Amino acid sequence: MLTYQEALDYIYSFVDYERSSLEGPRRFDLSRITALLKLLGQPHRRYKAVHIAGTKGKGSTAAMIESILRAAGYKTGLFTSPHLHTYRERIQTGGQLITEKRLVAHVERLMPLAERFSGLTTFEITTALAFSHFAQEKVEWAILETGLGGRLDTTNVVDPAVVVITLIGYDHVDVLGHRLSQIAFEKAGIIKEGRPVVSMPQRPTALRVIKRVCRERRAPLTLAGRDWTWKRKGFDLKGQKLDVHCHKKPNGGSSSLCRDYANLSIPFLGAHQLVNTTTVVATMAELARQGVSLSPQNVVAGLETTFWPGRVEVLNEEPLLVVDGAHNLESTEALAQALKEYFDFQRLILIFGALHGHDFEAMLRQLLPLADQVFVTQSLHPRAIDANILAQQVNALGHRCQMEPQVDKALWKALRQAEKADLVCAAGSLSIAAEARAAWLESQGISFERDPPPA
Known part of the structure; x- marks a missing residue:
């Protein structure tokens, strides 16, 4: 068997x-x-x-x-x-x-x-x-x-x-x-x-x-x-x-x-x-x-009673922690609109990573104008874009960023720098949302179904 x-x-x-x-x-x-x-x-x-x-x-x-x-x-x-x-x-x-x-x-x-x-x-x-x-x-x-x-x-x-x-x-x-x-x-x-x-x-x-x-x-x-x-x-x-x-x-x-x-x-x-x-x-x-x-x-x-996590999901309130699986232009537009209309925050700290095959420049154009601070990262997904490439794109669009290749480390750095009135948002692919969500749930002692990490 x-x-x-x-x-x-x-x-x-x-x-x-x-x-x-x-x-x-x-x-x-x-x-x-x-x-x-x-x-x-x-x-x-x-x-x-x-x-x-x-x-x-x-x-x-x-x-x-x-x-x-x-x-x-x-x-x-x-x-x-x-x-x-x-x-x-x-x-x-x-x-x-x-x-x-x-x-x-x-x-x-x-x-x-x-x-x-x-x-x-x-x-x-x-x-x-x-x-x-x-x-x-x-x-x-x-x-x-x-x-x-x-x-x-x-x-x-x-x-x-x-x-x-x-x-x-x-x-x-x-x-x-x-x-x-x-x-x-x-x-x-x-x-x-x-x-x-x-x-x-x-x-x-x-x-x-x-x-x-x-x-x-x-x-x-x-x-x-x-x-x-x-x-x-x-x-x-x-x-x-x-x-x-x-x-x-x-x-x-x-x-x-x-x-x-x-x-x-x-x-x-x-x-x-x-x-x-x-x-x-x-x-x-x-x-x-x-x-x-x-x-x-x-x-x-x-x-x-519908349960569908990882979609503009609020994991914490002070500071606000939101994870979203936005991975294309339409979903990123919807996320940007939601951040503006549904949340009251002082600063937005964005954790961003994307996959090859998706228009990450278009996504960044939607999210960067809202962000006061940016971390670029790279999920464990086989198609994840190198954080260096994302950092270059962020800079080319006239913004500064910090690079942290590991999603969980990017999350903890963002949360440490966040004040109570700030909002930390992890987005750019479902794998980014998933890894940030998993790291947070583990830190809170909340159990959830998961597969072993890739070899």
Whole structure:
């Protein structure tokens, strides 16, 4: 029997576009995952699914949808990527991470089947593991987040009850295309014939693509910002409240969830989370229209109890310590807006690190004007950018910085220099947020699930 570490080593032994460069020869299509799932008995056909694509907001949106369905009494599966502290976060059922023992068992079952293929990727292996686990656990609903793009993403083998498109922006342009219309076309590739679509507000170029694909595939479109609107009512460091208003009845019948909601509570900060929440509420109304048993009380309870750490997460109050997984222009814009609108502080001390393949100059342009002091650092992620390169970019943009290659040491230096009224923010990639978060939780004696550090 494999150990858990041996199972992880096996999973990571395949082509892994998360941990290595996307440059060079690559083949994205659905033939391998389709054949592999057939050998596994088509596990993805044994439950209903919500399929989510986009550049920003996929994870939070998926987590909220899962929490609401679970609050309604459904057995749920949640598939997301990447993870903060343990690979097992990617595959959850009923709000619980897959256990090490179950992951090992699934890997051992998969190994002889995987030998029949050449060129399998880590994400294809992970998708097969998740789909198999969900089937074995007899989940009723799987909430699935795409990994890269949508049209050729490994998850795009499901026939979902509803498709959700979150904010589309510029990321992975070397794979998805350098024009927003190209990226939107790839994301909209998860839209299926006749299946309802719920979209967040989009830039005009992206929205035109989504509308065109919906027309071509006769997929009814619900648009947040047009059909559903929101208004922030208040916030504190633990979360915020909002009103959500429905402006139309879903086509094809009435829905008990197509209604106004007052003072919904969410444990997230940032204006972008108001948009995410409204999109989630619209999605639940669509599911209710299809006959899924859901009540307004389920929506309220599910939103209140959603757990999705590392997203404008407040870990300490004096001084303020915030970690955020912002890793592209759109998410960094949202973080910068949140820091200005939701926090009262004297100085901002920024801890910044990024990964190759992301536009770190654009991210720095968003965050540096807010920062009084900057530490550049480098996570343990294989694609982490050298802190020296980041320091050069910070200097080129007219700012000074201190360089500390180890994230935990950068955190302690920043906190030692911070006054009670200051704010320390660690951002630039999910791995930076994860390592800063882990260091803080360890220092406070707070236990959390985590994998062994990389060798």
